[in-house]
Amino acid sequence: MTLSVAFRHRFPGLALDIAFEAPPGVTALFGRSGAGKTTVVQAVAGLLRPDSGRVTADGSVLTDTDARIFLPPHLRRIGYVFQDARLFPHLTVRQNLLYGRWFAPERDGASLDRIVAMLDIGPLLDRRPGALSGGERQRVALGRAILSSPRLLLMDEPLAALDEARKAEVLPYLERLRDEVALPILYVSHSMAEVARLATTVVLIEGGLVTAAGPAPAILSDPSAAPLLGLREAGAILTARVAAQEEDGLTRLESAAGTLWLPRVAARPGATVRLRILAQDVMLSTRRPEAISALNILAMTVTDIRIGEGPGALVQLRAQGETILARITRRSALALGLAPGLPVYAILKAVSVAQENVGAGG
Amino acid sequence: MTDWLTPDEWRAVALSLRVSAVAVAFSLPIGIFVAYALARWDFWGKQILNGLVHLPLILPPVVTGYLLLLTFGRKGYVGAFLDDWFGLVFAFRWTGAALAAGIMAFPLMVRAIRLAIEAVDPKLEQAAGTLGASRVWVFLTITLPLILPGVIAGTILAFAKAMGEFGATITFVSNIPGQTQTLPSAIYAFMQVPGGEAQAARLVMIAIAIAMTALLLSEWVGRAVARRIAGT
Numbered sequence: 001m002t003l004s005v006a007f008r009h010r011f012p013g014l015a016l017d018i019a020f021e022a023p024p025g026v027t028a029l030f031g032r033s034g035a036g037k038t039t040v041v042q043a044v045a046g047l048l049r050p051d052s053g054r055v056t057a058d059g060s061v062l063t064d065t066d067a068r069i070f071l072p073p074h075l076r077r078i079g080y081v082f083q084d085a086r087l088f089p090h091l092t093v094r095q096n097l098l099y100g101r102w103f104a105p106e107r108d109g110a111s112l113d114r115i116v117a118m119l120d121i122g123p124l125l126d127r128r129p130g131a132l133s134g135g136e137r138q139r140v141a142l143g144r145a146i147l148s149s150p151r152l153l154l155m156d157e158p159l160a161a162l163d164e165a166r167k168a169e170v171l172p173y174l175e176r177l178r179d180e181v182a183l184p185i186l187y188v189s190h191s192m193a194e195v196a197r198l199a200t201t202v203v204l205i206e207g208g209l210v211t212a213a214g215p216a217p218a219i220l221s222d223p224s225a226a227p228l229l230g231l232r233e234a235g236a237i238l239t240a241r242v243a244a245q246e247e248d249g250l251t252r253l254e255s256a257a258g259t260l261w262l263p264r265v266a267a268r269p270g271a272t273v274r275l276r277i278l279a280q281d282v283m284l285s286t287r288r289p290e291a292i293s294a295l296n297i298l299a300m301t302v303t304d305i306r307i308g309e310g311p312g313a314l315v316q317l318r319a320q321g322e323t324i325l326a327r328i329t330r331r332s333a334l335a336l337g338l339a340p341g342l343p344v345y346a347i348l349k350a351v352s353v354a355q356e357n358v359g360a361g362g
Numbered sequence: 363m364t365d366w367l368t369p370d371e372w373r374a375v376a377l378s379l380r381v382s383a384v385a386v387a388f389s390l391p392i393g394i395f396v397a398y399a400l401a402r403w404d405f406w407g408k409q410i411l412n413g414l415v416h417l418p419l420i421l422p423p424v425v426t427g428y429l430l431l432l433t434f435g436r437k438g439y440v441g442a443f444l445d446d447w448f449g450l451v452f453a454f455r456w457t458g459a460a461l462a463a464g465i466m467a468f469p470l471m472v473r474a475i476r477l478a479i480e481a482v483d484p485k486l487e488q489a490a491g492t493l494g495a496s497r498v499w500v501f502l503t504i505t506l507p508l509i510l511p512g513v514i515a516g517t518i519l520a521f522a523k524a525m526g527e528f529g530a531t532i533t534f535v536s537n538i539p540g541q542t543q544t545l546p547s548a549i550y551a552f553m554q555v556p557g558g559e560a561q562a563a564r565l566v567m568i569a570i571a572i573a574m575t576a577l578l579l580s581e582w583v584g585r586a587v588a589r590r591i592a593g594t
Contacts, residue, residue, distance in 0.1 A: 103494030
């Protein structure tokens with residue numbers, strides 16, 4: 001299913017002019033608070049009537065201001081996971097989960113048992129929302145949205161109201177959802193870490209406008225998009241396969257760009273993982289370094305350099321179709337004579353890839 | 363049970379219960395609708411509607427009764443129409459007493475329900491909409507259960523007010539024993555007769571008993587429902 005969004009809307013203080021396509025998978029709407037991300041999902045859900053524009057899902061028109069079409073939210077079959085779970089306080093968890101079932105067409109949709117197992121919420125079924133923790137509530141809200149058999153799932157910062165521990169608790173469920181339930185997801189976030197772990201497509205929104213859009217690996221490794229994403233947060237996605245768990249606590253991973261050793265990755269050999277390699281953790285050398293403590297040395301080629309206004313420079317490197325970013329100083333870039341086409345070695349300390357930057361593949 | 367009340371007294375009590383029950387039963391759906399409109403919708407004339415609803419609370423009851431007589435009396439516009447087309451007569455009938463009681467109790471009912479609706483987070487209703495529930499279903503499955511304590515409180519408050527209604531009733535439908543003589547009218551009538559104090563006192567005791575029962579019942583039901591909704 002492809003979602004196609006194009007609309008304009010004017011608020012006091014913010015004028016939105018948004019156009020993008022969301023192919024199957026997770027499309028992340030990324031941008032600062034107040035950039036207009038929530039307005040976009042509300043327009044898709046039908047909770048906001050845009051001044052002008054068109055929203056279609058696989059050819060079926062949800063909103064078309066020219067044709068005076070505006071499908072009300074309850075007829076759109078679009079699941080919405082809110083930042084505040086919004087569970088119904090007078091219903092039990094089971095009744096909350098089954099709420100959408102009353103209105104959904106019988107035919108398709110996941111079964112209650114399957115979703116309950118996927119989200120590990122079996123023990124909560126007979127409780128009421130008031131007795132749940134924040135993470136549990138958000139998992140129930142996820143299940144409730146999926147069980148209403150939507151054709152598209154909207155998630156508006158579903159983790160933003162949770163502390164770090166709860167985020168780490170819910171994130172794996174979101175990955176499972178992405179990989180096990182074939183539902184397109186529009187995911188709003190201002191956290192690059194979440195986007196890097198979940199997104200297949202990234203749409204960057206700044207001040208009511210789409211400033212960049214495309215497949216996540218391409219956008220996240222685009223040096224010219226990095227300033228928009230936040231330089232400190234800049235980092236590319238590397239896909240790798242778990243090869244072996246080694247005795248000294250490291251995990252050996254094979255990627256197209258070469259072999260990597262990282263601190264224990266909780267995945268079985270053979271599993272595909274998604275690594276977020278922060279640009280500021282990558283060092284460059286024009287010669288293969290020897291007698292160095294860093295374990296990961298990848299032979300790559302410089303494909304792009306972007307010199308910033310400050311003392312920094314972003315270097316894009318490629319090897320066998322995998323792309324990463326390195327953030328170094330302008331002085332180093334000049335001293336090494338970096339230029340597109342130059343072969344270099346990218347050096348990455350094993351311990352610099354934090355656990356939260358390793359996610360399930362997809 | 364009837365030996366300690368004279369037939370007239372008994373009739374007054376029974377009539378008052380009937381009048382109040384009918385008044386509340388008919389005004390409840392309208393009250394919920396008006397409360398919802400005032401709490402949730404923006405429309406032209408909202409303040410006028412709000413004023414009209416509250417008018418019986420601030421007008422002298424005699425004025426309300428007089429206005430009722432003008433509109434719902436046999437010669438009144440609405441009264442004549444209802445009589446001609448539906449054979450429905452309010453003036454000097456118990457139905458008129460119910461109408462007066464209902465209108466006098468309406469502001470209290472609407473107020474209680476409106477407060478309950480305003481306390482419901484519209485975001486919950488929005489969430490129900492995204493799960494496929496139409497507006498009517500959202501109201502029936504989310505809003506209504508959540509405002510139930512307010513609805514119960516409003517209903518009982520309105521019932522108690524209807525039981526005690528005197529001024530508008532006596533102005534509109536007079537004080538005919540067995541027809542329109544409600545509990546307060548009967549008390550008033552007994553007080554006008556020499557030696558009627560004992561009868562009046564008995565009825566006063568009954569009025570107090572009914573009021574206390576209603577109050578305790580509303581407390582108890584309200585608490586039970588609130589516990590269910592609290593979600594723990």
